[in-house]
Amino acid sequence: MIVTSPRTKDSAVYREVVEAGDYWMQVINNGQTLRILDLEGNQAADTLFYNADDPAERYSAIDTIREQGNVYLTAGSKLLSNECSLMLEIVADTCGRHDTLGGACATESNTVRYALEKKCMHACRDSWMLAVAQNEQFGMTKRDITHNINFFMNVPITPEGGLSFADGISDAGKYVELKAAMDVIVLISNCPQLNNPCNAYNPTPIEVLIWDE
Amino acid sequence: MAEIFPDKDLMYEDEIPGGAHWSLLLRRGTVLRLIDKAGGANVGMLFYNPQDLLERYNAPDTLKCQHTFKLTKGHCLYSDMGRIFCSIIEDTVGWHDTVGGNLTDAAMDKRWVTKNYQQYRNDWTLSGQRSFLVELSKHGLNKRDMAANVNWFSRVYVDDDGNMLFDPDNSKAGASVDLRFEMDTLVIFHTCPHPMNPAKEYPKKPLVYQLRKARPVEGDDLCMNSRPENQRGFQNNAIYHLQGGY
Numbered sequence: 039m040i041v042t043s044p045r046t047k048d049s050a051v052y053r054e055v056v057e058a059g060d061y062w063m064q065v066i067n068n069g070q071t072l073r074i075l076d077l078e079g080n081q082a083a084d085t086l087f088y089n090a091d092d093p094a095e096r097y098s099a100i101d102t103i104r105e106q107g108n109v110y111l112t113a114g115s116k117l118l119s120n121e122c123s124l125m126l127e128i129v130a131d132t133c134g135r136h137d138t139l140g141g142a143c144a145t146e147s148n149t150v151r152y153a154l155e156k157k158c159m160h161a162c163r164d165s166w167m168l169a170v171a172q173n174e175q176f177g178m179t180k181r182d183i184t185h186n187i188n189f190f191m192n193v194p195i196t197p198e199g200g201l202s203f204a205d206g207i208s209d210a211g212k213y214v215e216l217k218a219a220m221d222v223i224v225l226i227s228n229c230p231q232l233n234n235p236c237n238a239y240n241p242t243p244i245e246v247l248i249w250d251e
Numbered sequence: 252m253a254e255i256f257p258d259k260d261l262m263y264e265d266e267i268p269g270g271a272h273w274s275l276l277l278r279r280g281t282v283l284r285l286i287d288k289a290g291g292a293n294v295g296m297l298f299y300n301p302q303d304l305l306e307r308y309n310a311p312d313t314l315k316c317q318h319t320f321k322l323t324k325g326h327c328l329y330s331d332m333g334r335i336f337c338s339i340i341e342d343t344v345g346w347h348d349t350v351g352g353n354l355t356d357a358a359m360d361k362r363w364v365t366k367n368y369q370q371y372r373n374d375w376t377l378s379g380q381r382s383f384l385v386e387l388s389k390h391g392l393n394k395r396d397m398a399a400n401v402n403w404f405s406r407v408y409v410d411d412d413g414n415m416l417f418d419p420d421n422s423k424a425g426a427s428v429d430l431r432f433e434m435d436t437l438v439i440f441h442t443c444p445h446p447m448n449p450a451k452e453y454p455k456k457p458l459v460y461q462l463r464k465a466r467p468v469e470g471d472d473l474c475m476n477s478r479p480e481n482q483r484g485f486q487n488n489a490i491y492h493l494q495g496g497y
Contacts, residue, residue: 100310100352100399104446109350109413120394122355139320139350141311146333150316150483163331180305181395195409199321199346201314 041113043130043215045071045249052248058241059230061165063173065090066218066248071129074226075213075245076190080206080238082229083189084142084162087117087125090221093178095119099138099185109195111136111187117216120184125222130215133208137193140203142166142186143231152233162186162227169225176223188229189214191236205235255341256282256429256463263462269455270375272382272441274389276301277462279497282340283430283438284461287404290424292456293445294403295353295379297387298328298336299437302497304392306330310349310399316480320409322347322401325477327433327484334491335484336436338474340465341429344422348402351417353379354446363453376453382441390437403428405445417447431465431474433488435497 047053050073056062058081066072074083089095098120103109105118113131116124141147144163148156163183170178190208195201230241266288267273277283285294300306309331317326324342327335359365359378366376383400387393406421442458444450468475468485475485 094393094395098352100350101355103350103415104352107415109409109415120397122357139311140315141309144312144331144333146331146487147309147312147316147329148333149487150312150329150333150480154483154486185311185399193315195320195413197408197410199319199408201320202318203315 039113040132040134041130042132043073043213045073045215047247049249050247051250053245055243055245056226056228057243058228059160059165060228061169062226062228062246063169063223065221065223067221068218069251071215071217071249071251072224073213073215073247074189075247076133076208077210077245078242079210080190080208081242081244082191082231082236083244084227084229085187085189086184086225088178088182088223088225089119089125090223093176093182093223095121095123096182096184097125097187099187103138109139111138124219126216126218128214129217130213133190133212133214135192135207136214137188137191138185139195139201140188140191140193142227143229148233156233159232160230162229165227166225188236203234203236206238260463261461262464265460267442267458267460269442269457270377270453272377272386274386274440275438277432277436277438279432279434280465281432282463282465283432284463285403285428286459286461287422287424287426288457288459290422290426291419291454292404292422292442292458293448294440294442294458295383296401296403296438296440297383297398298330299392299439300330301435301437304390304396306332307396307398308336313349316484317478322349325473327474327481328401329484333484333487335433335488337430337432339428340431340474341427344404344426344428346406346421347428348405348407348445349399351402351405351407351445351447353383353400354443355380358446359453377443379441379443379446382443383439386439402445407447417445417449419449433485434491
C-alpha cells in the first residue's frame, strides 16, 4: 500500500548517508519516526530491531507476519517482537512491499547459493558482526542476530510454495517510514551483495532520517 | 516406507503425547522418522550444533537456498553457517511449515482455555513457547537463541496477495517424514498445536518417533542432487568434518 509522508527533510533532527557495505546502529526513541531512503534505487536495507532496555526482546519476522496474516510488509504493518509486543509501525511507504522471509546474506550462505570460492565476498552478516563488536555498550553478540527485514527487496511467494529473489520494485527516491512504539536499537546493513538482483547487482547508498514525531 | 527401511533396522521407538516437549542429541548418520499417529499433529522443532550452540537452524537460508516456501522430500535444513543439519529423505505429507512460528502463552490463553497444572495435572495445556524455553534451558540456551522453527505436519500457504492460510487437513493418521542427519545435531521439539490451528479445543496429537542408522550417502543421493545449492551444502559439511567437526 502506497502511503506518502507529510514529513519534510528540512525538519528532520538527524540525517546520514550510509554507503553500501556499511552498517548503521543507533537508538531511536519511543515516538520518533525513522525514514530509510533508497537514494539510487533497487537497494536492499537489511534491518533488525531490539528493545533498547532489553535486547533479548527483538523484532520477530514470523510473529509479525502471522499476526498480520500476510507475508509482505507495507504501510500499516505492525512490527512485533518475540514477545508479540508492538515495536514499530510502518507509517509511510512509497515502495509498496518489503520482504521479511529472505533473511540476510552471509559469507557462509553465499557459498551455498553461489560458489564456495565466493566465501570472502562482503556480506550483511559480516557488517552486523562488526556492528555488535564495535558497539559493546548494547551487550549483543552473534546470538542476538535473528531474522531481519529486507526493506525494498522483492521476494514473491507463490500459492504453490515457491519463493524467489526477483528484480527490485524500488526506485530512486522511494522510502519507508517507521514510528517507534518503544525505545529501539536499529541495526541496518546496507547490503553489499553482488550475486543476485536484490540490489540490481549494484549496491548503492541509502539515507537514514529521524524526526521527533 | 517399509521398502527403504526394513523393520530390523529400527533401533529405537518412542511416543511423545500431544502438548509436550523433549530433546534429542542425534549423531551424524542417524535417520529420525516422525510419525503423526492420530492425524493433524504439529511438531515444532529447532536445531543446534552441540559443538557450537551459536550455530542454529536458519529458516530464511533454508528457504532461499532452495527457492521454496515449503519443506518436503529432497530439501535440506541449513544452519546459519552454510551447513546441513539434516536432509528430508522421505515424506508422505508433502508440505511442512517453517514460517508460522510458535504458540505463545498469550495466544493460547486467547484461543483456548488454558488448563493449569494445579487443577489438571499432566492434562494441562502448554504453549510451544514455554515448551521450547524449558528444553532450551536444559542446554544452557534461552530466548536469545530461539529462531524460526519448523512445524512438521502443518501447512501454511499464501494466496496471490500473500495472505497466509492454514490447512487443517494437511496430515493424516500414519503420515511420516524421515530426516537423515548430516552432522551431529541437538534437536529441540514440542508437540504443541500450530499457532494458526483453528480447532475449537486445544488439540493434543501424539508423535511417534523412530531412530535408524542411515544408509551411506551415495553420489546420486536425491537430497544432495535436488539442487546445485545442496551439492555445495554437502561440500561444506565435508569440509567441516575434515576439520574435526562432528
